[in-house]
Amino acid sequence: MNVALASLPAEPGRENEDFAAAAAGAAVLLDGAGVAGAETGCTHGIAWFSSTLGGLLLSSITAHPARPLADCLADSIRVVRSLHEASCDLTYRASPTSTVVAVRIGAGALEYLVLGDSTLLLADQDGKATAITDQRLDEVGKRLRGPVDELPTGSPEHAAALARYRDALTGLRNRPGGFWIAGPDPQAAEHALTGVAPLDSLKSMTLLSDGATRLVDSFDLITWDGMLTILSSSGPDELVRQVREAEASDPVGRRWPRGKTRDDATALHWVL
Template sequence: MSITLASTPANADEENEDFAAVGAGAAVLLDGAGVAGADTGCVHGIAWFSSTLGALLLRTITARPDAPLADCLAGALAEVRSLHSGTCDVGHPASPTSTVVAIRVHEGTAEYLALGDSTVVLAERGGKCTAVTDRRLDDAGRELRRSMDTLPTGSAEHVAALAEFRTALTSLRNRPGGFWIAGPDPEAARHALTGSAPLASLDSVSLLSDGASRLVDRFAFASWADIVGLLGSAGPDALIRRVRAAESQDPVGKRWPRGKSRDDATALHWSFA
């Protein structure tokens, strides 16, 4: 087995709000969500939330190999809440949140979890690739972002529309009919997508933040099989370079409307060969 990992911020002078880590028989990847510099009610920030949650989750899923991944995530969320409830307003509507994807290998089985729009790609030995992504956030925001997507990314009008979009989306967070994401309420973990596959059937598993997966699901420059092949042959750094090249072709989002021209990008590839 071998694991490769790369992560870069959207811009060199900005904090990376993604987090990824590997432990004994497990790996996690989180993409912090929020508005950097805006009032979130949290003195620590988005990157602190995603990295703290990720570290606690990795510790839990390795220490409790028989516990369901959703239970492990709920426990880690409760721990993070207790760590900053005394200093921060965890009930703030813009309190930091994060997507979560995780993989654990135990007794011949590969278990996975996905909450939010990061992606788990399961590559079978026969060549078939299955991408598991929680699309409820995209579904909830599709109508809300329609007018925003007609504006040049980064323009004053787009910035204003993006702020309105985020405010409207917050009202749908962690409630039926909306979407679920890791945040102050541990109950969100119960709504994660989970599953498993026999380890013997898999060639690899890849974890991608939406900043890395956009080469497929936003730009349509590659298939999931293409991504897995690139990760296996050239590594996660090569994938992120491909993403940056595509972003540079359309900096204002005319061809590919998006909230951010560039995004934090993180990719982790676990080969079982």
């Protein structure tokens, strides 16, 4: 395996709620989430949730190569729930959640799973990029976030509008007509996007948290093919550096309205 990984927290010294790891023939990436400014109901926290779920999922998909990825995710969610349901309030609306991207190489094929707004970027042998993203969270968000985007990022008014937006978003989590994400309920795994790609058609794959895809889907500075060029020539460290550079050029979100000036950013680039 030829894997390169870059990951930075939103702020220096702050806990990184992203998690990414690779094992022989498999990789996972999770982007932990909660409700900003709200107690999670979990004494362990969001970073613990994403890293614990990610580690269990990677173990499951490698130990059980014939078991569908969605079933492995459901099993892993059940285990995480059992680890803290006695000490934490998992019925609380702001209980920790996480996006999930998982890939596994089988007999001549790549299996993949995507849940939430993280992205799997596949490159074919000609270098053309195909992005696989669960759009349901973005679609719900676009209906709700207008008042947030009208205000300067980091202002008290923006923070209040963002809290209202996230509260409304939480009410649509893991519900029909809303969006699906890994949390306390293993049934969310049933709603993940899954598929298979012929292995001989692929040159590389990249697992990306939404903090690392901002150059494409939030800032519109490059295309997916352009991102692939950065990854192929300079690696994920350079991609994250360019994300941070763009964020710093617009600290109050006037050019690119967004919930956070900076976000945890993680990219795992796997060359086949």
